[in-house]
Amino acid sequence: MKHYFLIGALILTNIIFIFLYAGELTMQDNNQEETTSNADAKEVTSDQDFQVNKSEVKQQESSNAEETTEYAKATNAAQGKIKFIKEAFTTLFDYNNEDYKSRFKVAEGMVKENILQNIQGMMGADVPKIKFENDVKGIKVYITPTSTEKVTDALVYLTSTYKMEGSDGSKRNQLFRIDVEQKEGSYLITNLESYGFINPISQS
Template sequence: MNKVLAVFLGISILANVILGLMYVGQRATVSQAEEKTVDSKKQIVQLKDESHKKEKALTTFRQNESYYEIEHSEEVKRFVDETFKELFNYDNKTYAARFDLVRNKLAESVISKLMASGEMGSTQIEFSNKVKALNVYLSAVEKDQAKALVNMETQYSVGGSEFPRKNQIYEVTLVQNGDKWLLDKLELMGSFEPFEQN
C-alpha cells in the first residue's frame, strides 16, 4: 500500500508541478496581452490626438485659404471700385438717380444714411463730383465677410469752377449674400487734400 501511496503522491506532485508551470505560462501570456492592450490603447489615444491636430491644421489651412482668396480677389476689388464710382461720380442731374444704380449693391441702412446726408431736390447750380483715382485694400474677416479701406481721390466743381482735388478714406464692410457681395457698412474715416513736396 505504501507503494501505491508513493505512486499516487508522485503523480499528484507531478500534476501540481505541471499545473503550476501551466499557470505561470498562462499568467505570463495574460500579462503580455494586458501590456499589448495598454500599448494599443496608448497608440489609439496618440493617433486620435494626431488626427485631431491634423484636422485642426486642415481647418485652419482652409480658413486661411478662403481669407487669402478674398483678400486677393479681383472680383471683390472690382465690385468695390464699380460701386464707389457709381456712387461718387455725379452731377446735379444724376445726384439722386445714382442711388438707383447701387440699390442692389448697398445695404438699405447705408443708402438711407447717404440719402439723408445730402439734398435730394434739384438745383439750378451746376455741380459735379468726379472720381479721379481709387485704391481698394481688402482684409478678410470671415469666409463670407471682408473689410476694405478705400482711398478715393475726387474733383468737385460748382458752376464750372473746380475745387482742389480731395482724398477721402473710407472703411467698408462687405458681406457675401449667396454669390454676390453687399456693401453692408460705409464709414468716412477722414478727408484731406494731397500734399506734394519736391
C-alpha cells in the same frame, strides 16, 4: 626505433596542419557569407528608405499644390471684391446734375438700404440748381488678399474733382472703412464709415 618515431611525428604534424587549413577555409567561407548577407540587408534597407523618401516627397508636393490652389482661390475672390467695391463707389460718388438722385436707385442691391438713406440725407435730397459735377479720378482698395471670410473688412481711398458752375474745381481725397458681405454669389456693402476729407502731406 628512433626512425619510426620521427616518421610518426611527421605524419601527426601533417594531419594537424591539414585540419588547421580546413578550419581556416571554413572560417573564410562563413565570413564571406556574412559579408554578402550584410550587403544584401543594406541594399534592402536602402531601397526601403528610397521608397519612404519618395512617398514623403509626393505628400509634400500634394500639400504644396493644395496651398497654391487655396491661395489662388482667395486671390481671385479678393479681385472680385475689389472690382465690386470700385463699381459701388463709382456709382455713389461719380455724379452730376442728371444722375444726382438716380444713382441711389442704381446702388440698391450693392449697398445696404439704411446706408444709402444716410448718404442721401447728408448730401441732400434735392438737386442743386446750378451746374455741378463730382468726377471720380481714382479708387484704391486695401483688403487682405487671402481672406476667405464671408464678411471682408476693407479700406477705400477715393480721389475726385468737384466742380461747380464758374469754378475751376477742387480735388477731394476721402477715406472710408467698409464691410463687404458675400451673399448667394454677389456682394453687399453692409457697413460704411467715412473718415471725411483728408489732405495728404508728402515728405521726401
